[in-house]
Structure formats: C-alpha cells, structure tokens
Amino acid sequence: MVNNWLGTGKGCLDLNGKIDIESGSYTCYTDTNTKIMVSRKFSTTDLKGLAFSISYGGSANSYKIYNNSAISGVTMFNGGALKLPAEGGAETYVFPVKGDYVELASILSSDETCKEIEARIPPC
DSSP states (O other): OGGGOOOOSHHHHHHTTSEEEEOSTTSEEOSSOEEEEEEEOSOOTTEEEEEEEEEETTEEEEEEEETTOOOTTOEETTOSSOOOOOTTOEEEEEESSOOSEEEEEEEETTSOEEEEEEEEOOBO
C-alpha cells in the first residue's frame, strides 16, 4: 500500500505539494471503474512515475504508472499511451476497479517513493 511508501529524502521534500488529485467530474467512480485526475504543479522534473492505491469496501488495488507504460485495464481518459502529467498540466486515468478512496505517491528518478495525498472519491 501507499502507506508504506513514505519517502524521507530531500527529493520528497522538494516535490511536496506539487502533485495533487483534482476534484470534480474527472475524479469519480462507477460500479465498473474509477477515474482520477492528477495535476502536476510547477517544475517537478524528478518525477519518474505515480503510484496509486485505490480502495473500496476493505480491498485495495495498486498501480504504478510511468510514461508509455502498459497496465492491463488502465487507460487514459482521452485514449493513447499512459503518460505522466506535463509540468503545469493534468491527466485523467481510468482504472478497471470501483474505488471510493485513493492514496497517491510520486516515484522519483532515484526510485524513491514519496507519499503525496489521500482523498475520498465521490460517485459519478
């Protein structure tokens, strides 16, 4: 789980608060999937990937997303290869599970994983 990915190095401190989960119609769940919009603020050039733990009813599913990675059932909202948000941008990921809670962590180029945020996900 993301709870175990608590980065303590300088890289995590530099990245703190620069990755966020956006609320609104692009972050919600249905009976068959969960959409999560992630925004990336300012220069976070050390970002290698994102780690998600999506929970519902006591069970959790974990995913790690890197640029051009392929994960069974995980798609971009607008199609295309999986990619990280550009600096100052946002991307919406669609996961093949129902989830009302998410934990998000950043993965740095050093492979250090930094816990970023926990959030409730509303129904669509």
